[in-house]
Amino acid sequence: MEPEPVAPQDAAEPLLDLEAYASGYTGHARVARLLFIATKTAGSPTELEALRLAADQLRKGENTAQYAEVMELIDGRLGPQYTLDRVWVEAVDRRAATVQERLEADLSGYKNNMIKESIRMGHHELADFHYARGAVQSAFKCYVRSRDYCTSPRQVTDMCLAVIRCAVENSAFVHVNNYVSKAEQTPDAVRDKVVAAKLKCSGALAALEAKKYKTAAKRFTEVSVELGNGYADVVAAADVALYGGLCALATMERPELRSAVVDNVAFREYLDAHPEMREVVYEFYGSRYAACLARLQRLLPLLRMDLHLAPHVGLLYLQVRSKALIQYTAPFVSVDLRTMAAAFSADVGALERELAELVAARQVQARIDSHAKVLYARLADPRSATFANALRIGEEYLRDTRALLLRTQLIQHDLVQRAPGGRGPRAPSLPHNRDSLGPMAA
Amino acid sequence: MVNLHTLVTKIKAQSATPDVLAESLKGMEGSLSNQGLVTQGMQALDPVQHSLGYLYLLEARGCAINLDVPSFVDSALPFVQVCDEQQIRAAPHKFVSLCRKMRECLQGQNQMRRAVLPLRMALAKLAPSPESLTPLHAELFQVCLLARTLNAASGVLDAEVLEIDPVRTATTARDFLLYCYYGGMVHTGRKQYARALGLFLHGLTAPTQVVNAITVATYKKYALVSLVHAGEVPPLPKYTATPVSRCLKTEAAAYQELATAYGKPAAGLQRVAAQHQAVFAEDGNTGLVKLALAAHAMRAIQRLTQTYMTLPLAAIAAEAGLASAAEAEHYLLRMVDAGDIFAQIDAGPDMVRFLEDPEAYDSAAAVARIDDAVQRSMALSQRLQAAHRAVAADRAYLTKHMARERHARYDDTGDVGGESQIAPYPFF
Structure with missing residues (x-):
């Protein structure tokens, strides 16, 4: 991708301390996130900074293909220090080729000897090698192949976690779900808190990716405190707080939010790793919506640069806002729209439209007096509703039963349209007609 | 070939036993292409007493003549109204065919209205019960649609069809x-x-x-x-x-x-x-x-009533995608009239005030409505029970069901000890 020479986009960018941000991650995750930021900020100084950090990281590893790509992206803009180092690349490639040859030879040797444990080790080592070289798809395959040779629960969880790591990198979240549930069946996943937490994180990520925000929120808030930043090659501790917090605000009801987030000791530890999100959550919970939404708005450019959250930010923000509006109106019999607009620092007209949408979607039980700009809570009348419902169901019963009787008659008398010509009208006691009558009557 | 005398005598003699007569008439159908015979036969017969024979002759005539001969219609229209229902039910195919011919003739002459009443009566004669379907139902509805007399079909439509008998009604x-x-x-x-x-x-x-x-x-x-x-x-x-x-x-x-x-x-x-x-x-x-x-x-306006208590006409027009406030007012008046919504228009500031549905289900009318629904449900439920019992006693169904059950029982034995197939190591 050719970066376009565009002027720096907005002044909010200095918010992001790239170096500190990158240090929250290790391994592939660090590079992947830096490169994602680079694509989002193409043309700005942030892009170059991100690329520089990515190049530094890649230089330490063996992933020469990605290194070459990054160098091409930098395109000499960072001075002679950051140009493609052919000598290094060739040396690494040569070394890698010999290592791969040796590993493959070892593996086929093990296979001939039929020693389970050695075969597993062989697959695993080859997979690790591929992973280090950046061939994630091949690594994924090798890890999966080692599956048949796992003998202890420990090995199973290790294999699953390795597969999950590869799948997350490839955005193959179906596999993530698959292997999370596989790993969760092993006794190890219960005993080892860190493994359990890693699995929760992975499952939550998959749910987030599938837009199942409620599930994601639940899983993120269940991550136990032992994990800390121990899963930095996939998600950092701050991410758990950020993703979990945002999803929880968007989907959880107030009591749920209280038990799962605010009173959750483990999750509070994570929130401390992301102070901005912590403030957002507490302000939301304390019903200081204007401040909360303003803070979220400040966070927005940052979140748009987040590898996993970026595609969902818009939807989640909308849901958080709706939740805030709903919670604000819930305790009142009538709400002055002007006061409410002030509380949300919004325009009265726009607020009225937003509320109208929520009312139409039956998320707010109220009606708007557009003339006086007042929102009146609507008290449901269960008696009338029951009557209306009973009448409706009665009509449905009549209709369905009539249809049933008519169809039975049609089938019984074999009044079935058939292709003209053919064999002509058939006798009414044909077995398939009886078949279709059977289940209906039974 | 039969001559006039044999035909008329036979019809007169057997009119009391329509089934027998229908059989013998079926054998003589070939001779009925003779128009002279048909005309004379019709003169010799009484449409009420010898309905079945008359029906055969009239139908044969309808088949033969060109569609715009008024004399056919003139004899068919009174016949279907006065004929004896016991007799014509012995030959439902013929009767339906006659009615169709009649309708086609009238349609050709563009006099659909004349067909409405006779068809309705013909239908009543052919149907074994008000709830059974006949081919004349569709004929009648079509005539009503073409003649634009929809309410003439209301009685027939209200008696909802629940029975279909292809043998007795040629459906x-x-x-x-x-x-x-x-x-x-x-x-x-x-x-x-x-x-x-x-x-x-x-x-x-x-x-x-x-x-x-x-x-x-x-x-x-x-x-x-x-x-x-x-x-x-x-x-x-x-x-x-x-x-x-x-x-x-x-x-x-x-x-x-x-x-x-x-x-x-x-x-x-x-x-x-x-x-x-x-x-x-x-x-x-x-x-x-x-x-x-x-x-x-209208649906958009109806949704607005759920959301707003008051709303200016112009806003209603905008929300419902209408051109002007005046158009919105026109729709509102119509909907209030039809009882779809409950609203008041305040002409001063052009505000519309939506009210809640005043139905509280505490009036005698509401009770009557509910009672009516309950009665209808019970009646239908009984019919369903009867149908269920009829099926349960049906020989073919029982034979089939027993066979299947025996088969199922045989299959069951295969499951004994099935647990042993589950792997002892539940990893994958």
Whole structure:
């Protein structure tokens, strides 16, 4: 991708301390996130900074293909220090080729000897090698192949976690779900808190990716405190707080939010790793919506640069806002729209439209007096509703039963349209007609 | 060949036993192509006392003559009203065919109105009970539609069909489809959309192995009436025959597109409607499409009543996609009139105040309504029980059921000890 020479986009960018941000991650995750930021900020100084950090990281590893790509992206803009180092690349490639040859030879040797444990080790080592070289798809395959040779629960969880790591990198979240549930069946996943937490994180990520925000929120808030930043090659501790917090605000009801987030000791530890999100959550919970939404708005450019959250930010923000509006109106019999607009620092007209949408979607039980700009809570009348419902169901019963009787008659008398010509009208006691009558009557 | 004397004597002698007479007349059908014989025979017979013989002769005449001979109609119209129902029921095919001929003649002469009453009486004579279907149902509805006398069909439509007997009424699968199609159209014309939808749905879900053009036409009407009545086209039930549900995507694409556009703002809907205008006009559905478009605006207004207590007319027009406040006012007045919404217009600031539904279900009328619904449900429930019992006692069904049960029991024994097949190591 050719970066376009565009002027720096907005002044909010200095918010992001790239170096500190990158240090929250290790391994592939660090590079992947830096490169994602680079694509989002193409043309700005942030892009170059991100690329520089990515190049530094890649230089330490063996992933020469990605290194070459990054160098091409930098395109000499960072001075002679950051140009493609052919000598290094060739040396690494040569070394890698010999290592791969040796590993493959070892593996086929093990296979001939039929020693389970050695075969597993062989697959695993080859997979690790591929992973280090950046061939994630091949690594994924090798890890999966080692599956048949796992003998202890420990090995199973290790294999699953390795597969999950590869799948997350490839955005193959179906596999993530698959292997999370596989790993969760092993006794190890219960005993080892860190493994359990890693699995929760992975499952939550998959749910987030599938837009199942409620599930994601639940899983993120269940991550136990032992994990800390121990899963930095996939998600950092701050991410758990950020993703979990945002999803929880968007989907959880107030009591749920209280038990799962605010009173959750483990999750509070994570929130401390992301102070901005912590403030957002507490302000939301304390019903200081204007401040909360303003803070979220400040966070927005940052979140748009987040590898996993970026595609969902818009939807989640909308849901958080709706939740805030709903919670604000819930305790009142009538709400002055002007006061409410002030509380949300919004325009009265726009607020009225937003509320109208929520009312139409039956998320707010109220009606708007557009003339006086007042929102009146609507008290449901269960008696009338029951009557209306009973009448409706009665009509449905009549209709369905009539249809049933008519169809039975049609089938019984074999009044079935058939292709003209053919064999002509058939006798009414044909077995398939009886078949279709059977289940209906039974 | 039989001569006049034999024919007339036989008919006169056997009129008391219609079944026997029907058999012997069937043997003589060949001779009835002789027009002279038919004319003289009809003169010799009394239409009431010798209805069956008269029916055979008249039908033979109808087959032979050119359609615009008024004398056939003039003898057929009184005959179907006065004939003896016991006798004509011995030859339902002939009777139906006669009525069809009569209708065709009148249609050719553009005198549909004359057919309405005779057909209604003919129907009453042919049907063994008010709830059984005859081929004349569809004929009558079609005549009513063409003659624009929809209310004439109301009595027949209100007695809902629950019985179909092809042997006694000469009903075919096609007759059933036509009954649903025309009946639904009559209901639609009388603005009883829910019942129209019910009938259309019967037609759509009738068991079939091929797709009939009537079914496709029914679906088109069904889609449009659903939009008018409910604002969406519900998916067809699971028991719809596969060929039908499969072919609708291609056969009624314009209608499905309209249904998809219906859930979206008015501008897009107008565009889709205009785009397929030719298709709708060709199917004769332009009127229904127009109704559906009007209903779209009304539905939008109805949704507003759930959201707002007061709203300026101009805002209503904007929300419902209407051109002006005046148009919105026009719609509002119509809807308040029809009892669809409850609202007051404050002319000063042009504000509309929406009120809640005042129905509290505490009046005598409400109780009567509920009681009526309960009674109807109970009656139908009894009928269902009877049908259930009839099936349970059906020899063919029992034989089949027993065989299956024996088979199932045999299968069960295979499951004993099945647990041992589950792997002891539950990892994968």
